[in-house]
Amino acid sequence: MTYRIAPSILSADFARLGEEVRAVIEAGADWIHFDVMDNHYVPNLSIGPAVAQAIKPHCVRPDGTAVPLDVHLMVRPVDALATAFAKAGADIVTFHPDASTHVDRTLQLIRAEGCRAGLVFNPAAPLDVLEWVIDKVDVVLLMSVNPGFGGQSFIDSTLAKCERARRLIDASGRDIRLEVDGGIKVDNIRRVADAGADTFVAGSAIFGQPSYRAVIDAMRAELAGARRGG
Ligand code: DX5
């Protein structure tokens, strides 16, 4: 199992966003998680395609390899913005199935733009829809907080849902990342990994500390002890 840590730039200093992205990549980030909120699907307003385009050139490691830009859409409707973010440089575009009228079509549209496509499930949302579109899904993102804000507490029922999602993914035999988002810290990341997750979003836990590297290293040390190994 290769674990990925995806810092959410929602908790970064927006006045120095390019610098923050480079700093967190130098500290060991595997993906850059980019939260898009529309003050309609969620009660908050964040950043749009122009900002994605501006930070894309910063999504690169010191050795020149690219770091995937993981765009999490908390918007309704989905399709026009999914296309706009793909064109702005997103590598992964995830959306909430309850925000799209035609989920299968939205997945196809994202993949046709050359991006990996993913579905996001809120804490109270069942995984039912996944069964019918799993052949078009590259990422399953489970929300472990209600979407809209950083800095909330992890909701424990996510762990049982994560185990269920892991079984569905393994049964499909497909290469699908299982990502969890919200309230992930050094002291709970291992439990989330043990429940089957392989990709971990963390905003306030990383950007709230003076040393991003210290937090990411501590998370990796926890993951090295998880059931599937680091
Ligand atoms: C919440 C966002 C998260 C958020 C996570 O709606 O989707 O990505 O930034 O922040 P923390 O890690 O602080 O819970």
Ligand code: ZN
């Ligand atoms: Zn997110």
